[in-house]
Amino acid sequence: MSNKPETPAAQIEAEEFAKQAVQQYLNACRMSNRNQMGNYLMKLCSVAGVMMALAEGSEDAAQRLEATAAFIRRKMPDTPARMEPLQ
Incomplete structure (x- = not known):
């Protein structure tokens, strides 16, 4: 067993961790329908933004x-996507 600390996650690894965390979070929120997803995701973004500001x-x-919002405006579709079940 080495006492060396592990290297930080690469960007692609961090993105996979983030996807897994969002899926777990949405499942934990026990949505009764997909129309609630935006509100729960906004809460997650809000908390993450506050934590980022503190850090x-x-x-x-x-x-x-703001850069993330600009990316979303430029690259993402104007209408909601057909989403598959999270579980």
Whole structure:
């Protein structure tokens, strides 16, 4: 057993962890229908944004969230996607 710390997760690994965490979170929220998903995901984004601001400062956190919003506007479809069950 080595005392060396593990290296930080690569971006692709972190993205997979994030997807798994979101799926677990939505399952834990016990949605009764898909129309509730936006509200639960907004709560998750809100909490993550506050945590980011605490970790890096409010200006950096706001810039990151604004860049994410701009990406969503440019790259994501205008209408909701047909989503498969999360479980």
